[in-house]
Amino acid sequence: MLSLCLAAFAGLLLMLAPGAGAKVKVLKSEKLDSRLTELTLSTPNVDGPTGVRVLLPAGYGSSSRNYPVLYLLHGAFDDFRSWTDKGDTEALTADLPLIVVMPDTGIRDGYTDWDNGGAGGPPAWETYHIKELIPFIDRRFRTRADRAGRAVAGLSMGGYGAMIYAAKHPDLFTAAAAFSGAVNLTNPLLLAIGTPTARGEYAAHKLRFESDNPLSLAENLGGIYLTLRTGDGTSGGPLDPAGGFDIVESVVHASSVALHDRLDQLGIGHVWEDYGPGDHSWPYWQRDLKKTLPGLMKRFRAHTPAPDRITYKSADLSYGAYGWSVNVKRRAGEFSTLAGAGKAGFRIIGSGRATVRTAPLFRQCRRFAVSIRDAAGRREVIRHTGKTRRLEVKVNLGPANRYEQFTPEDEAAGHRSRTAKVAFRLLGRDRCGPKTRTQ
Incomplete structure (x- = not known):
């Protein structure tokens, strides 16, 4: 449903x-x-x-x-x-x-x-x-x-x-x-x-x-x-x-x-x-x-529903599907992939920095522990759905590639992508603030 x-x-x-x-x-x-x-x-x-x-x-x-x-x-x-x-x-x-x-x-x-x-x-x-x-x-x-x-x-x-x-x-x-x-x-x-x-x-x-x-x-x-x-x-x-x-x-x-x-x-x-x-x-x-x-x-x-977990690949700096959105900060054009995205969490593949906003999957006014494993290491942060029913997470995908993907310069430099893993754990109800917090 x-x-x-x-x-x-x-x-x-x-x-x-x-x-x-x-x-x-x-x-x-x-x-x-x-x-x-x-x-x-x-x-x-x-x-x-x-x-x-x-x-x-x-x-x-x-x-x-x-x-x-x-x-x-x-x-x-x-x-x-x-x-x-x-x-x-x-x-x-x-x-x-x-x-x-x-x-x-x-x-x-x-x-x-x-x-x-x-x-x-x-x-x-x-x-x-x-x-x-x-x-x-x-x-x-x-x-x-x-x-x-x-x-x-x-x-x-x-x-x-x-x-x-x-x-x-x-x-x-x-x-x-x-x-x-x-x-x-x-x-x-x-x-x-x-x-x-x-x-x-x-x-x-x-x-x-x-x-x-x-x-x-x-x-x-x-x-x-x-x-x-x-x-x-x-x-x-x-x-x-x-x-x-x-x-x-x-x-x-x-x-x-x-x-x-x-x-x-x-x-x-x-x-x-x-x-x-x-x-x-x-x-x-x-x-x-x-x-x-x-x-x-x-x-x-x-009347087949959309999948519960989605994967979406794009070369755009901002992209999304099924209500999910991704914004990437990087130096050159390349593919980025949001993978296995659902209520339990997601993976994201690419380089540079990324901000991922979930679809409105959750109830309003809920507090979550968000486990992040990325280029900066492992950490757990607290995030709130607020009235949007969404969570927003920022991840570090390591140094951005210098050259556009598939170019001779990129191939010579060795194209690198890193995978960040994010998991959500419900902690309980929360007071609704005006906006969802980010780290």
Whole structure:
């Protein structure tokens, strides 16, 4: 029950963030049939108008219920119309109590905020999709506007989008699926077809790429219902047109296998289908969606709560998930990981200094003994939840690394990370002060 409340709290924060979704303006709304509507939107995060198709369940107009939402993402050189025009999505969802949202992300290097030589977006696709489009959809339609009622799936580049959005925002999605997904951004062939405008040159910006890579953030995917489906690009598949070896499917197959193996290594359960011979084409993605929908609907019906203990990895100086927040002070860019975070305590990995604030896990006005083991040694301090129901702890992760992670200078110096361990022990009730104390 507590986990469910935390997931709802995280979703509420998204909805209540200043200006969440407010910058999106509707330029045009066209009803294509009884279920399908096409919206043309404007946002400062995208150059020019951007489209989105919304597929409503049958009987939506005569019902008052709220429906789960599947964000269905297109691949490279397609657009927001592709899943309905080429993927038969309308027929596949005809009998399902489900809203399907199909946004645009451009023809290549989608689902990320472009670097543009350090100038930033537009396009800022991730900011638009996560901070603007989701709240906009939740306001405009009768959605189940919480984590347990929201999933994301996609094909090829859209499979990448589904997994990176789930990895970066695990408190927003209960499920994620990738069909022939480009889920290892640093695969050499995927690097070769990317544009430097999006993330810069890989050799000079490895941390930028790794921090935008589902494979590198796989530990963040714990507690999400995951599905990976892929062919291997060899000829002879049951849905292949006439043709031979498909290099694109071969590349995404290698990426999918890498993520599958990493999830297995981490002990994160997932649906895995390597169907062997098959090319990079719509007949397979249509079949993948058809196979995946029953599992998604079962997940929606279960109202699965967020995990009790979470792990979250990020290269940002300030990051968080599920109501937890971390602020790091260090000299250079690198990954930091909040691990095993829950009511009993947490671990944090990195360098420099970090301030960790828990989710609102505890009762108000409680006093805790906090055991800290970090670069400064072992100690026990007293902390108070106050009225926030949170604890705040500062830890020492040792000398900060001098150079950005993955650079030649960092490798020559020898990158160092230290793990700090923190445990909580309830002492009893306390008088509520105005703020939580920190050391």
